[in-house]
Amino acid sequence: MRGNEQGAPLATYAKVKGAQQLVCVDRRAAHLGLAPGLPLADARARRPNLVAVEADPAAEAKLLARIADWLQRFTPLVALDGADGVMLDIAGVAHLFGGESAMAQEIETRLAAQGLGARAGIADVPRAAWALARFSKERIAPANAPAKLFAQLYHRLPLAALGLEAAVVADMARAGLSRIGDVALRPRAPIAARFGETVIARLDALRGLERSAISPRFAAPDFSAERRFASAIQTREAIEATLLRLAVDLSVLLQRQAKGARRLEFALFRVDGAVRRILVGAGRPLNEPRAILRLFRERFEAPDEDEFDAGYGFDVLRLSCLLAEPLDPAQGDFARAPHEENKRALADLLDRLSARLGARRVTRIDLVDTHIPEFAVVATPATLGGARLSAALRAIPRCAGEDGDPSLRREAERGRETMRSMAEGAPPARPLRLFERPEPIEAIAEVPDGPPLRFKWRRAIHEIAAIEGPERIAAEWWRRPDGPTRDYFRVEDSEGRRFWFYREGLYGREVARAKWYMHGLFG
Amino acid sequence: MSLDRRLDTMAHLRSAILRIEAEAGPRPRAPFRLPVTRALDGALGGGLAGDALHEIAPAGPGDGAAAMAFALCLAARFSAASPRNPMTLIACEEFCACETGALYGPGLAAFGLKREQLVFVNAPDGRALLWTMEEALKSGALAVVVGELWSVAKNYGLAASRRLLLAARAGATPALMVHGGLFGQTDALSSAAETRFEIAAATSRRLPPTGGRLSLPGRPAFAARLVKSRLSPSAQGPPPRLFDETRVTRLEWRSGEKCFHDPTVPLSVAPSPVERPRARLAGE
Numbered sequence: 001m002r003g004n005e006q007g008a009p010l011a012t013y014a015k016v017k018g019a020q021q022l023v024c025v026d027r028r029a030a031h032l033g034l035a036p037g038l039p040l041a042d043a044r045a046r047r048p049n050l051v052a053v054e055a056d057p058a059a060e061a062k063l064l065a066r067i068a069d070w071l072q073r074f075t076p077l078v079a080l081d082g083a084d085g086v087m088l089d090i091a092g093v094a095h096l097f098g099g100e101s102a103m104a105q106e107i108e109t110r111l112a113a114q115g116l117g118a119r120a121g122i123a124d125v126p127r128a129a130w131a132l133a134r135f136s137k138e139r140i141a142p143a144n145a146p147a148k149l150f151a152q153l154y155h156r157l158p159l160a161a162l163g164l165e166a167a168v169v170a171d172m173a174r175a176g177l178s179r180i181g182d183v184a185l186r187p188r189a190p191i192a193a194r195f196g197e198t199v200i201a202r203l204d205a206l207r208g209l210e211r212s213a214i215s216p217r218f219a220a221p222d223f224s225a226e227r228r229f230a231s232a233i234q235t236r237e238a239i240e241a242t243l244l245r246l247a248v249d250l251s252v253l254l255q256r257q258a259k260g261a262r263r264l265e266f267a268l269f270r271v272d273g274a275v276r277r278i279l280v281g282a283g284r285p286l287n288e289p290r291a292i293l294r295l296f297r298e299r300f301e302a303p304d305e306d307e308f309d310a311g312y313g314f315d316v317l318r319l320s321c322l323l324a325e326p327l328d329p330a331q332g333d334f335a336r337a338p339h340e341e342n343k344r345a346l347a348d349l350l351d352r353l354s355a356r357l358g359a360r361r362v363t364r365i366d367l368v369d370t371h372i373p374e375f376a377v378v379a380t381p382a383t384l385g386g387a388r389l390s391a392a393l394r395a396i397p398r399c400a401g402e403d404g405d406p407s408l409r410r411e412a413e414r415g416r417e418t419m420r421s422m423a424e425g426a427p428p429a430r431p432l433r434l435f436e437r438p439e440p441i442e443a444i445a446e447v448p449d450g451p452p453l454r455f456k457w458r459r460a461i462h463e464i465a466a467i468e469g470p471e472r473i474a475a476e477w478w479r480r481p482d483g484p485t486r487d488y489f490r491v492e493d494s495e496g497r498r499f500w501f502y503r504e505g506l507y508g509r510e511v512a513r514a515k516w517y518m519h520g521l522f523g
Numbered sequence: 524m525s526l527d528r529r530l531d532t533m534a535h536l537r538s539a540i541l542r543i544e545a546e547a548g549p550r551p552r553a554p555f556r557l558p559v560t561r562a563l564d565g566a567l568g569g570g571l572a573g574d575a576l577h578e579i580a581p582a583g584p585g586d587g588a589a590a591m592a593f594a595l596c597l598a599a600r601f602s603a604a605s606p607r608n609p610m611t612l613i614a615c616e617e618f619c620a621c622e623t624g625a626l627y628g629p630g631l632a633a634f635g636l637k638r639e640q641l642v643f644v645n646a647p648d649g650r651a652l653l654w655t656m657e658e659a660l661k662s663g664a665l666a667v668v669v670g671e672l673w674s675v676a677k678n679y680g681l682a683a684s685r686r687l688l689l690a691a692r693a694g695a696t697p698a699l700m701v702h703g704g705l706f707g708q709t710d711a712l713s714s715a716a717e718t719r720f721e722i723a724a725a726t727s728r729r730l731p732p733t734g735g736r737l738s739l740p741g742r743p744a745f746a747a748r749l750v751k752s753r754l755s756p757s758a759q760g761p762p763p764r765l766f767d768e769t770r771v772t773r774l775e776w777r778s779g780e781k782c783f784h785d786p787t788v789p790l791s792v793a794p795s796p797v798e799r800p801r802a803r804l805a806g807e
Contacts, residue, residue, distance in 0.1 A: 342608050345664035353644060353655055361645045365628040365638055377628035382642050427727070427742045428633030428778065432592055433624035451735060460585075466729050466740040492740035496726040497585055521624055523592020523634065523743040523776070 009047055012055040013040045023055050027117055057083065067116070068217055069275040072267070073316045074107065076220040085133070087126055087214045100140055114273045126214055127205040128154070131161040154206060155181030162202040168195055180206075221265070221320035225249035232271045232313025236300070239268070239317070243296060246319035247289035254324060260285025263323040266296055269316040280355045283347040283383040285325040291348070292319075298355040350382045359383055371473050373434065373519065429471075429490070431500040431520030438517035441501060448514065449507040451489060457501075457518050462493035470503070484510050490522070498522035557604055557697075559597070560774060560783040566752050566766040567718060571597065574695045575717040576688045580702040580709045582723035582748070587623045587703055589724040592634070593745050594669050594699045596776045596783070599635045601667035601697055603781045608666050611636065614644035614655045615671040619703045622673070634743075635778035640666075649678030656698060657686055663694035673704040675712075684714035709750050710768075719751040725773055742784075743776045 009029035011022045020040040029050065034043050043050055061083065068078050068086045074097070077089035090103065097103040104120040111118040121133030123141040132139055135157045142149065154161070157180050159169050172195055177183055183191055184203060192200045204210050225246045233239060243266065254260060262285055268276040280295045354362045363379035370376055443452035451470070454463050468490045475483025484505040492498045500520035505511030556570035564570055571577055577597070581590040595613075602609045613626065632638055644659075646652035649672055656670045668691075672679055684700075691698045700716065709721040727741035748771050775784035 339607060342664050345662050346610060349659060349662040349664055350642065352658060357644065357646065357651060357655070361647070363643045363645070364641065365643065367628060367638065373627075373629075379643065427730075427740060428630060430629040430633050431624075431627055432595070432630040432634060433588055434627035434630070435624040436620070451737075464737065465726070467735070467737050468739040490740055492727060492729075495585070496724040496744065496746075497589070498724070498727070498740055498743070520627060520630070521588035522630075522740075523589060523595070523745075 008049040008051050009034065010051045010053070011043065012053050014055040022052075065217075066273065066275070067111070069277075070269065070273045071107070072218070072275065073269045073318075074103070076218070076224070077214065077216040078218070079214040079216045081126075081130065081214075085130065087129070089214055089216070090122070104139060125205065125208040127163070127202065128208065130163065131157060131206060135161040150207065151181065151184075155179060155184060159183065162199065162206065164199060164202065168199070171195060172199075221322050222324055223250055223253045223259075223261070224318055224320035225253070226316060226318035229315050229317075232315045234310040234313040239314070240293065240297065242317050243319065244289055244293050246317065247292040250319055250321060251287040251289050251292070254287045254321065254327075257324075258327050259324040260287040260327040261292070261321040261323070262286075262325050263321070264292060264295070265320045265322055267316075267318045267320070268314045269318075270310070271312045271315050274311065279322075280351075281359055281383050282351045283354075284344070284351075285327045286351075287327060295351060295355045298352050302356045302358075354381065354383045370476070372476065373430070373473070374436075428522065431498075432523045434520040435518065438502070438519045441516045441518045443501070443503070443516040452491075452516070455501070455516065457499075462495075462497070462499075464491050465494045466492040473502075488519070554695075555604075557597075557601055559600075560772070562772045563747070563749055566749055568752070571601075571697065572717055573601070573697050574692050576684060576691050576698045576700060576715065578684075578700045578702065578712075578714065578716040578719040578751075580712075580719065580721050580750075581706045582709070582721050582746070583706055586706065586723045587619075589745055590722040591623075591626075591671060591701050591703070592743055592776075593720065593722045593747065593774075594671075594701045595631070595634055595636060596743075597699055598667045598669050599778075599781050602636070602640060605666040608664070609637075609640045610642060610665050611640055611667050611669065612642045612644065612655075612659045612665050613669045613671075614646055614652050614659070616646050616649055616652050616673040616703070618673045619671050620645070623703065633778060634776075635781050649674040653678060653683055653687070656700075657690045660687065660690035660694045660696045660698055663696055665694075665696055667697050667699065669699045669701065671701040671703045675702045675705040679714065681713055681715060684716050688715045688717070716751065717753050718749065721748040721750050722746070723748075728775065741775075742778075745774045745776075747772050747774050 007028075009032055010026040011029050011034060012024045013020050014023045015021075016023075022034060022036050022038045022040060022043055024036060025034050029047070032047055034047065034050070040052055044052070064080060064083070064086065068080055071078050071086055071088060075088050075090050075093045079087045079089075081087040090100070094100045094103050097106055100122050104122055107120055108118055119133050119139075121129045121131070121136065121139050123129040123132055124143055124145075128141055131154065132141060136153065138153055141153055145153065159172055159178060159180060159182075160166075161180060164172075172178070172183075175194070180203070183199060188200050201210070227242055227246060233242065246266075250261070261282060263279065263281050264286075266278045266280075268278075270276065278296060278299050280299055282291075282295065286292055286295075350362055359381040362382045364382050365377050365379055368376055368378055439457065441455050441457040443455040445452040451467050452464060454461060456462075470487035470489055473486045473488060475485060477483070486502040486504055487506075488500060488502045490498070490500055498521070499518060500522060501516060501518045503514045503516050505514050507514050554575070555573035556568065557573060558564050558570040559567065579590050579594045579597075581587045598611050598613075602611050615626070626643070628638060631641065642665075644652075644655050646655055652670055652672055656668050659665055659668045679700075679702075687698050687700070702712075705712070709719065712719075723746040725744040725746040727744045729738035730741050732738045748768065749766070750768050752766050777784055
C-alpha cells in the first residue's frame with residue numbers, strides 16, 4: 001500500500017458480513033496499533049485522524065499487475081501471487097544484481113522510490129519465500145538449509161505462515177497449536193486426521209519436499225537482448241539507436257541457430273515503474289537488424305499509437321523474440337530470380353503495413369463452405385503467411401462426396417465444372433459489395449410471395465426494370481432450427497443500378513408479413 | 524504586377540519544378556500502356572499508363588458501387604497483363620464499408636479477380652489510406668494498387684496526388700484512386716492524376732425473361748466519361764483532338780475474358796511483362 005511518510009495514518013476498509021472493517025493498513029497505521037480486521041468505527045474512535053478509503057479490489061489488482069510487469073526488469077519469470085504478492089523466479093539471475101540480499105534490497109528501494117511499501121523474501125521454494133516475506137524477520141533462507149537451520153527459520157513462525165484458512169488456524173489454536181514448530185515436531189498422522197491433509201501438504205511444500213513451479217505471466221522468450229542505462233534515456237533518437245544495437249545482438253543470437261524472428265516484443269521500462277510493450281509481427285522470418293528497426297519505426301508512427309510518453313525516461317530496454325522460425329538459407333546474388341525478389345518485396349510491404357495499421361487491417365480472404373452469404377468469406381491477416389487456413393475453417397463440414405465415395409466426388413466435381421462454365425459467360429450471381437448489416441427496405445409486390453415491382457431504400461424509390469430470382473437460401477437447420485428462409489432477388493432499376501436484396505421468411509408458412517432487406521450492390 | 528515580372532515568376536517556378544522533377548527522376552522509357560477499349564484508347568494515348576495515377580469518380584450519389592466496379596475491371600486487366608507479378612492491393616477507407624458495404628469475396632471472384640491474388644487493407648482514415656497506397660506503390664511488388672477514398676475534400680488535393688504519382692513512377696505500378704465520397708465535382712477537382720474517369724451505372728443488356736414478365740439483368744455495364752487525360756511528353760500519343768470530355772462511352776464488362784465488350788481489342792496486345800520497367804527492384 002502506498003505510504004505517506006509525514007501525513008495521517010491510512011487504511012482501506014470493506015464491508016465484511018455487513019460491518020465495515022479495515023482490510024489493509026499502511027506502516028504508520030500499523031505503528032499506531034491499527035490492524036486489518038478492526039471495525040472501522042473502532043479505528044476512527046481510536047485515531048480520529050485516520051484516513052479511511054473504501055477498498056477497490058479491481059484497482060488493486062491492476063496496480064499489482066503493473067508492478068509485476070515492472071519486475072520483469074529483474075527476471076523474465078514473474079507470476080502474480082494471490083491478491084497481494086508477486087513471485088519472481090530468480091534462479092541464475094541474482095548474481096547480476098550483486099547477490100540475493102543486494103537484489104532484494106534493490107527491489108525494495110526501487111519500489112519505495114515509487115511510493116510502494118514492499119517486503120521481499122527469498123527461499124528455495126515458493127511456499128517458503130511466501131512465508132518469509134510475510135511473517136519472518138529473516139528475509140533470506142540460505143540454499144539447501146540443513147534441518148537445524150530450517151527449524152531456526154520457520155519453527156517460530158505462526159501457523160498462518162503455512163497459508164492455511166483462518167478457520168483451520170483458529171481450530172488449531174484451540175488445540176494449543178500456534179506455531180509451525182508445534183506441528184512440525186508432532187506425528188503427522190493425527191494432525192492430518194484432525195485438521196485435514198492440507199496442513200501436512202503445506203508443511204511438505206515449506207520443507208521443499210514437494211516441488212512446485214510458479215506460473216509466470218509471460219513465457220520466457222527464447223531469444224532476447226537488453227540494455228541497461230545508469231541515467232535514463234528519453235529521446236526518440238536515442239531509443240531508436242539502442243533498438244538498432246539490440247536488433248544486432250538479437251540477430252547474432254538468431255543467426256547461430258539459423259533462425260529468424262516472426263514475432264518480436266520491445267519492452268521499455270520507465271524509471272517510475274510504467275512498462276511499455278510494443279509487439280510487431282513479420283510475414284517471413286527476419287534477422288536483418290535494419291528490417292527489425294524499420295518495423296518498430298512503423299509502430300512508433302502508427303496513428304493509433306499515443307504519443308511516446310517518455311516521462312522521466314527509460315532505464316531498461318529489452319528486445320525479445322517471441323516466435324522464431326528456421327530461416328531459409330539465403331541465396332547469393334548469383335541466382336536472384338526476379339520472382340523471388342518480388343515475393344520478398346511483397347512480404348516486406350505487408351509487414352510494414354501490418355505494423356503500422358495493425359494486423360487486423362491487412363487481410364486476405366478465404367472462402368468458407370456455407371450458403372449463408374455473410375458467412376461465406378473470412379478475412380485472415382496477411383502476415384500469417386503459409387499458416388493461413390485456421391483450424392476453425394477446416395472444421396466446417398464439407399460438401400457431400402468431398403471426402404469419401406469416389407463416384408460421389410466425381411459427381412461433385414462435375415457439378416462444380418458446370419457451375420464454373422455457366423459463371424464464365426453469365427452475369428455475376430453475387431454482389432461486389434455486401435452490407436455488414438442488411439438494411440431494411442420497403443418493397444411492393446403484386447402478390448405477397450411474388451417478386452417486387454418497386455422498392456424504397458434510403459428514402460429513394462427505385463422502379464424495378466429487370467429482375468432475376470428468387471434464389472432461395474434456407475437457414476442452416478443444423479445450427480438454428482427455426483431460422484427464416486431468404487429469397488434473394490437480383491434486380492436492376494430503371495437507372496441501371498443493380499442491387500441484391502431478399503425477403504425474409506416464407507409467406508404463410510414462416511411469417512404472416514415478410515420483411516425485405518437490402519443486402520448488397522452489384523457493379 | 525507587371526507582365527515582365529509575372530513572366531519572371533513563371534520562369535522561376537518552371538525551373539523549380541524541373542529541378543524537383545529531376546530529383547524524382549525522369550521516366551526511364553515510354554511506359555507500358557494498358558488498352559482499355561477502342562473508343563477510349565485514342566484519347567488515352569494508346570491506353571492507361573502502367574506507372575501513373577488514374578482517378579475514378581462516381582457521377583451521382585448512387586454510382587459509388589459502379590465507380591469501384593470500374594476500377595476493379597481495370598485492376599483485373601492490369602493484373603492479367605502482368606502474369607509474373609499479379610498481386611493486387613485494394614485499400615479502402617473504413618467509412619466506405621459502412622456507407623456502401625464492404626467488398627465481398629465471391630462477388631470479386633465473379634468479377635474476374637482471383638482471391639489468392641488480392642490483399643485488402645482497411646484504412647482507419649484518409650491519411651492512412653494515402654500512406655498505404657504510397658508505400659504499396661513504391662514497393663513495386665504489386666501489379667496494381669486500388670484505393671477508395673471517402674474523405675476526398677479533406678485529404679486529397681494537388682500535393683497528395685502528386686506524391687502518389689511519384690510513388691507510382693518509382694515503383695512502376697499503376698494506381699487507381701476511387702473517389703467514394705465525392706460526386707458532381709469531377710470537373711472542378713484539381714489533382715496531378717494523369718487521367719480521370721467519371722462513371723455512372725448504365726442499363727445492362729438484358730437477358731430474355733425465363734418465366735416472369737420482366738427480363739433478367741445482364742452483365743455489368745458502365746457509362747464512362749473521360750474527364751481528363753494528361754499525356755506526358757514522352758508518350759507518343761495521338762494529338763489531343765481525339766479527346767472529347769463530353770462524350771459518354773458505354774462499356775460492358777466480360778469477366779471471363781477480362782475485357783470490356785469490344786471485340787476489336789484483345790487483351791494480349793499488352794507487351795511482354797518482362798519488359799516492364801522495375802526501377803526500384805532492379806536497384807540500378
